[in-house]
Amino acid sequence: MDFSLSDEQQLLIESVERFVRNEYAFDARRKLSETEDGISARNWGTLADMGLLAVMVPEDQGGIGGSMVDAALILERLGGGLVLEPFMPTAVLGARALTVGAAADVRDDLLGRVAEGALKIAFAHYEPRGRYNRTRVTTKAERSGEGFTLSGVKAVARNAQHADKIIVSARTAGAERDADGITLFLIDRDADGVSLRGYRTVDGGRAADVTLTNVAVGADAVLGEVDGGAGLLSDLLDHGAVAVSAEAIGAMKALHTLTVDYLKTREQFGVAIANFQVLQHAAVDMMNHFEQSRSLAYAAAMALAESDDDAQRARAAAACKAHASRSARLVGQAGIQLHGGIGMTEEYAGGHYFKRLTMIEGEFGDRDHHLDRMVGFIRSAA
Template sequence: MDFSLSDEQQLLVESVERFVRNEYPFDARRKLAESEDGISAKNWGTLAEMGLLAVMVPEDQGGIGGSMVDAALILEKLGAGLVLEPFMPTAVLGVRALTAGAKGDVRDALLGQVAEGALKFGFAHYEPRGRYARTRVTTRAERSGEGFTLSGVKAVVRNAQHADKLIVSARTAGGERDAQGITLFLVDAGAAGVSLKSYMTVDGGRAADVTFEGVQVGPETVLGEVDGGAALLSDLLDHGAVAVSAEAVGAMKALHMLTVDYLKTREQFGVAIANFQVLQHAAVDMMNHMEQSRSLAYAAAMALAEEDDATARARAAAACKAHTSRSGRLVGQAAIQLHGGIGMTEEYAAGHYFKRLTMIEGEFGDHDHHLDRMVAMIRRAA
């Protein structure tokens, strides 16, 4: 499998690196995380001007026409800067939902707005007490004339308070764990009956629990087929899992570099602690976990972009997220141990990377969840 970058991809990577270097020094990021809104309108506009929000938008819709691989390249660099703006929910999940499931006129109208930075998305699927179950959906969508009425609660919706539209899974038929009977909707975040309980997450980001009380939506808001949204939902969850894995790779790499620099400067017994072999081994283990995660993340991104078989795509995404969830935890714990007490101070970056990796560990399913998925797919194929 060829992991070398094209000239265009190399330029893309360099442009994102410049953005992070210029706009996301650690102190500026920390102040932004503590601000009321938690993101920067200026930074979001810059992402749009750079064309990053349009990376997965088709060329005939005013976008770049790139793939999940290009998005992963961007996310790795954004992860290195702990960027707070909602790139993944919008430029990955939002665009994927529109291109794969929206009706033609809705798709055409909204994709251009995403590319321009005029539209942000939130992904509202997981529910209280639902853990990572992909088809456990209790939010109901009842027929109401030509449209539907939505009622239910979604938990920990990342950047929901910044979103203009929410991608919402709801049950239009069947029992609460049935795959058949799930339908996806595109819901205005400001629609009557939509309410948010917003909060800051442990990594400095923003999330909200979203309640839908008799929210009226029209037939044009349906993504994919009524009662047949499970496949599209699974596809979006796999894209999300690979996206946050790529972000985790960037965070792990930055944390590893920060740790190595610290080992070179911190002295004990009159010498830099980087000279102690056991610490060298720990730093190498961190790098190995990061590189393995990177390989799996790009293999999965390539599978999502190029593989026709849905099972092969799902298997690649599950392998990627299972490994990255475990590696992110190990790298984060090793970094804190090697730093000592300074590693968890608010004024030092290491603890913030650890917190973000801890959040990513559970986003879109943790290590055990994706191992179970892989086992189930292997058994079905046997």
């Protein structure tokens, strides 16, 4: 695989880094996370003006026509700034779901609005007792006239309270754990019967539990095939896993830089503690973890962008997220340990990186979940 960057990608990186420097200084980010909304409309508009929300929107729909590699480059830099705006749910999962799953008229209507920042999308699949199971869906969608009626509960839908539309998985046929019988829907957040319980997450972000009570939708709300949505659902979950892995790389790198700078300035016994070999080794281990995660993340992003082999794409995403989850925990813990007590204070950035990495460890499946997937791939190939 060729990991070299094009001139356009290098310019993309520089523009995102500039946005993070200008808009996401630590104190500004902390104040934003404490507001009622938790995100900035001005920042969202800036992301749209920069073309970042259009990166995965096809060119014929008003977008840039980029790939998951381009999205990963953006997410790595957004992760370094702990950016709160819902880039991943909208510009990655939302754009992907509309591009490959929506009916032509819906796709034509909505993708341009995503690109220009006029439409935010959330993703609600996981359920209170479902853990990371990809096909355990108890939310029901029953046929009603030309459309469907949805009822059920979704848990921890990231930025759902900010969304205009929500992608929801529901069961239109089959038993609770069957792959067959799952259908994806795109519903209005403000539709009758949709209620949200929003809350602030430990990392300063926002999420919501979504309750659906006899929510009526038309046939045009279906994404993909009725009863055959498991493949699209798995595709979106893999894109999400690679996306948060890329975000984790940025957060790990930023925490490592913060930690090394601290070791160089903190003195003990009359010398900077960076002179102690055991601490040097710990800092190098942090770097090794996020660099290995970076390699796997971009390999997975390239597989999602270029491979037509669904099994290869799934294996790459699982390997990427398994390693990123492990690295997020180890790098986060090492950063706090090397900082000592200051690392846990609210006024210091280190603890905020640790909190975000702790959240990412479990988003879209933790290490054990994805290792189990890898075992399944090996067994099926044997």
